[in-house]
Amino acid sequence: MASAPADSQWVVAWGxxxxxxxxxxEDPGGHEQSFRxxxxxTIGATEERVHFSNYFGTTPITIGSARLAVALTAASTPAIDATHDAPLTFNGSTSVTLQPNQEIDSDPVKVTYTFGQxxxxxxxxxGTFPPLTEHDSQVSNNFETPDGAGDTxxxxxxxxxxENPPEWFLMTSVEAYGPYAGTVAFFGSSSVDGHNxxxxxxxxYPISNVFVPTQNNDRPTDWLARSLNTAGYSLGVLNAGLLGNPAGEDAMTSGGSSIAGIDRFKHDVLEQPGIKSVIVYTGGVDLRIDCVSASAVEASLTNIVAQASAxxxxxxxxxxxxxxxxTTDALVPTAADPYNGDINPGPENPGSTQRRAVNAWIRTTGSQLPGVVAIADFDQAMAYPAHPDFLMPTFYTTDNFHPNGMGYGVQNSAIPLPSLLPQ
Structure with missing residues (x-):
């Protein structure tokens, strides 16, 4: 069990x-509208603040009012507990206008909830607003009123x-104040965000698994939060995963909507409250979609590690x-040959060849970079021994590179929890 934290601090409870x-x-803009x-x-708390961001906005956005409450159900309905509901203020005002690229924390409120709620x-x-800074929610229901419904x-x-938008708009974190040990971030692309x-x-595999409506939070950060809670760690967990996000600029896909990992790491991880450690799990988009070389991914990982170490x-x-x-190569799985491109029996897809080279570098050179304290060997935990360029067959969902809920759980078991904090 981790040692008890000494002083109270702000940490990321959810992000x-x-x-x-x-x-x-899903993000058309609107007029006089409310959202929930x-x-x-990832941790229980008694004092919180909410972080709102107009980070990608090009016009001012006015939040007329906002509230934080305990939900009555696990995201299946928009009902809240009126006895655990607090209005949010901003420097004492119930309203705030966010300028383009501006971010703001609400004033602290005291809403008591326990881990798991x-x-x-x-x-x-x-007023009228354009498309909003958003994050595409992979795993939970959100709610909104019809356009023009006003303040509800x-x-x-x-x-x-x-209505049920699949996005979180403007809100990028809920932060908690208390005697916590800090925040651990999980950084990467859709496999961090919890896709599938x-x-x-x-x-x-190759028979697809099916959607389970009640299994809406088995993404990596939820598994990690449960492990930390069970082990007695007092750490908030920040999910810094983005759908389709490449590690390096050389892998920005055509029409890509997110900033390369090396460029967003400072804002999305290092500038967040209480950050003590980060699990860096990125590069798959570069290899799979853009077909870059192993050396390019290694350079991006070296860049990210250097930023964290500094x-x-x-x-x-x-x-x-x-x-x-x-995915631009012919050696990809097909219905007729579901293991096409695997090293066993070969020939191997070039993206998998490059992935193997990246992993060999991580286990050797990467593990020795200043600031790196441990390796989480997700490849070893997830690969199918009979066909090592493929996930274990029961982890298969619909695309063969995003695990299902059980797969994310097995992946979580490869994270060395004691390395998250100094001993």
Whole structure:
């Protein structure tokens, strides 16, 4: 068990990196509208603040009112507990206007909840607003009113919230104050964000597993939070994963909507409160979609580790599990040959060849970089011994490179918890 923290500090209880503010059917902009976002914190708390971000915005956005409450159910309905519901203020005001690229913390409130309870952040946007800085929610329901419904943030029953956007808008973290040991960040792409974590494990590859509606928070940070809580660690966990996010600029895909990992790491991880350590798990997008070389991924990882080391943040470097095959190559799985491109029997997809080289570098050179305190060998934990360029068959969902909920749990078991803090 970890030693008890000494002094109270702000840590991240829940977080989601800002992704973009691109116009879409889910993020069209609006007028006089309220939202209710459902989150599962990684630690219990008695004092909180909410962080709002107009990071990608190009016009001012006015939050007319906002609230933090304990949710009545596990994100399945918008109902909240009116006895554990507090209005948020900003320097004493119930309203705040965020300028383009501006971010702000609410004033602290005291809402008591325990580990495992869900929270709801309600927000009313005043006037007309464009597409908002958002994060595409992979794993939970959120709620909004119809356009023009006005301020319904005090609606505890939630009947006014009749629509279900798959995004968290403007809100990028809920932070807690108390005698915590700090925050650990999990940094990477969609496999950190928890894509396909709500799929079961009843089938085996190549038969797809199916969506499980109640399994909506088995993503890596939720598994890690449960492990830390069980082991007695008092650490908040920040999810800094972004869908389709490459590690390096040389791998920015055409039309990509997120900043390269090396460029967003400072803002999305190092500038967050209480950061003590980070699990760096990135590079798969570079290898799979953009088909870059192992040396390019290694350079990006070296850059990220150097940034963390300079800030005094401990790094656990994760290997990249299968199947990170290069999608522009012919050696990819097909219905007729589901293991096409595997090293056994070969020929191997070039993306998998490069992944093997990256993992060999992580286990040797990467593990010795200043600031790296341990390796999380996700590849060893997840690979199918009979076909090592593929995930274990029961981890298969629909794409063969995002694990299901059980797969994320097995991956979590490879994280050396004692390395997250100095001994």
């Amino acid at each position: 989601a990196s800002p992704q973009n503010a691109l116009s879409s059917s 976002f459902m989150i599962l914190p 869900w929270l709801a952040v309600s927000m009313y946007l005043k 943030t005090t609606d505890s029953a939630g009947t006014s919230f009749t 974590s709500d799929y079961g494990s009843g089938n085996s 800030a005094g943040v401990r790094v656990i470097l994760a290997t990249i599990p299968p199947a990170e095959y290069c």
